[in-house]
Amino acid sequence: MxxxxxxxxxxxxxxxxxxxxxxxxxxxxxxxxxxxxxxxxxxTPDHIIEAAYKAMLEGHTKYTPTGGLAALKKEIIKKFQEDQQLAYAPTEIIVCNGAKHALYTLFQVLLNEGDEVIIPTPYWVSYPEQVKLAEGVPVFVEGFEENDFKITPEQLKSAITEKTKAVIINSPSNPTGMIYTEEELRALGEVCVEHNILIVSDEIYEKLVYGDTKHVSIAQLSAELKQLTVIINGVSKSHSMTGWRIGYAAGNKQLIQAMTNLAGHSTSNPTSIAQYATIAAYQHSQxxxxxxxxxxxxxxxxxxxxxxxxxxxxxxxxxxxxxxxxxxxxxxxxxxxxxxxxxxxxxxxxxxxxxxxxxxxxxxxxxxxxxxxxxxxxxxxxxxxxxxxxxxxx
CATH class of the missing domain: 3.90.1150.10 (Aspartate Aminotransferase, domain 1)
Incomplete structure (x- = not known):
């Protein structure tokens, strides 16, 4: 075949x-x-497992809204407000079957054949493959080791062409563990605003930060950057819930609606039980x-x-x-x-x-x-x- x-x-x-x-x-x-x-x-912490069991006993084993339970979106919105002082509406949030699925769905609704996505190296292995699956073109920009594996505004600017649609920022990074500072993000953000480039901010490791280092989301630096950014996150790494497959995206309402429409014809909805477990993950003590x-x-x-x-x-x-x-x-x-x-x-x-x-x-x-x-x-x-x-x- x-x-x-x-x-x-x-x-x-x-x-x-x-x-x-x-x-x-x-x-x-x-x-x-x-x-x-x-x-x-x-x-996975006991109280999360118990919440999933309780949800099953109560019959929450049916279809849910494609973009996620309203109660879960409420907790995600609250998390953004508390952690990054970012305000999102429910229509700006989609819950997916893991952060990987959120990324996949985003690229499917964003890219046309030949559209370019700038991917700093080293990169997480699935970024270029997901771009290719959406008929896009990965454009690699080397994050040099002497610069802590991070790219500079000058490098970003030189990689932009008329076909550039987005840039991926993964901070904290898989595989390097390095984190962009607020100043570095502002400088990269200025280039993105100047060229109207969408920022895909993968923040799945945001809770695993060490020493005096702080995690900063590029979306929280200005209203312009928030509008240009789609944040990808989830509970896989933070709450040891990799197998539960709950991730989410937050961003422009039009993009999120398109992602929801696509999910409606691909996955129907994230797993109901896992969504109730995630509500407990965010509601209870951290x-x-x-x-x-x-x-x-x-x-x-x-x-x-x-x-x-x-x-x-x-x-x-x-x-x-x-x-x-x-x-x-x-x-x-x-x-x-x-x-x-x-x-x-x-x-x-x-x-x-x-x-x-x-x-x-x-x-x-x-x-x-x-x-x-x-x-x-x-x-x-x-x-x-x-x-x-x-x-x-x-």
């Missing part, structure tokens, strides 16, 4: 590929440590969120210090999310490999440590290591990586 061109052009997910290989080795009885996880290792954030920060501080001691590794200390993104080009060369991909494959085969090569994120000299796993496993993995390097460079 001949498949559609849009599917044939997709690049396989590097994260899923490394996970599949790790699972294969585990099935063979090997002690594999997987550091590719893009989800918290904590269970203590569990803070506990998880604190645990991630504690792991980061321990693991980072150990990571940078490994020969050939250099790494910026992340400010948010739960990933380390070290440059391991030198380590790969020292170990006798031509690429980080080859080095990562050998690491998995010989020491049974699964990490994700940076090539899948547009940064072939790096690798992504998730610290969303126990400290014991993390330290064990780093010991194995060091052993691997010690054996190779002798």
């Amino acid at each position: 001949k498949l559609a061109k849009r599917v044939s052009a997709l690049t396989p997910s590097s994260t899923l590929e490394i996970t599949a290989k790790a699972q294969e080795l585990k099935a063979q009885g090997h002690d594999v440590i997987g550091l590719g996880a893009g989800e918290p290792d904590f269970n 203590e569990a969120v803070e506990e998880m954030r604190h645990a991630f920060e504690s792991r980061l501080n321990i693991v980072y210090d150990k990571l940078i001691q490994i020969p050939g590794f250099s790494c910026l200390k992340p400010q948010g999310a739960f990933y380390l993104f070290p440059n391991v080009k030198e380590a790969a060369a020292m170990a006798g490999y031509d690429s980080v991909d080859e080095w990562a494959k050998a690491l998995l085969e010989e020491e049974k440590v699964a990490i994700v090569p940076g090539s899948g994120f547009g940064a072939p000299e790096n690798m992504r290591l998730s610290y969303a796993t126990s400290l014991e496993q993390l330290e064990k993995a780093l010991d194995r990586i060091k052993t691997f390097m010690d054996k190779k460079v002798r």
Whole structure:
């Protein structure tokens, strides 16, 4: 059977590929440590699970409005008001089957064939693929390591053409963990306003920020920027609800209505039970969120210090999310490999440590290591990586 061109052009997910290989080795009885996880290792807080169970018992197992329950939109609006001092109407919010689905739906209603979307590198693996699925063209702008993997206003301006429709800003970033400051966002925002470029602000990791760093949404910096911005968020990372599949978008009423219309013919509505669970997630104490954030920060501080001691590794200390993104080009060369991909494959085969090569994120000299796993496993993995390097460079 001949498949559609849009599917044939997709690049396989590097994260899923490394996970599949790790699972294969585990099935063979090997002690594999997987550091590719893009989800918290904590269970969903009890009060959220209880709310879902209560909703089922009360019969809330039917269709809901396509764009989400009114009660859930109310909580999302309240969250924006409290966290970013942003005011949205219910017609400016759509609840989707995860933040990934919100992004997919946005690009489907936004892009025509040939429209360009500027994507800073390193990028989350699905951004370019979703743009391509909407017949758009990903335009990559390199966030240099010496600039904390962030792009500058000058870079953004030079990438804009008459076909540019949008730019993606992911802060805190997956995979780098870096965060744009208010000043940096203002400067990028000025370029977007000048050229009337839509800003897709992916803020899914906003609750996982460390040290003295603060998360700022570009939409809160001015009325003009709010009008130009679509915020993508959800409860997957903040409340350890990845499998519940609830995300949302907030922005221009016309765009949100178009997204709702499309969802009506694709998914009908987000899962009813998961929506009631999310209402509870936002209504009740955020203590569990803070506990998880604190645990991630504690792991980061321990693991980072150990990571940078490994020969050939250099790494910026992340400010948010739960990933380390070290440059391991030198380590790969020292170990006798031509690429980080080859080095990562050998690491998995010989020491049974699964990490994700940076090539899948547009940064072939790096690798992504998730610290969303126990400290014991993390330290064990780093010991194995060091052993691997010690054996190779002798």
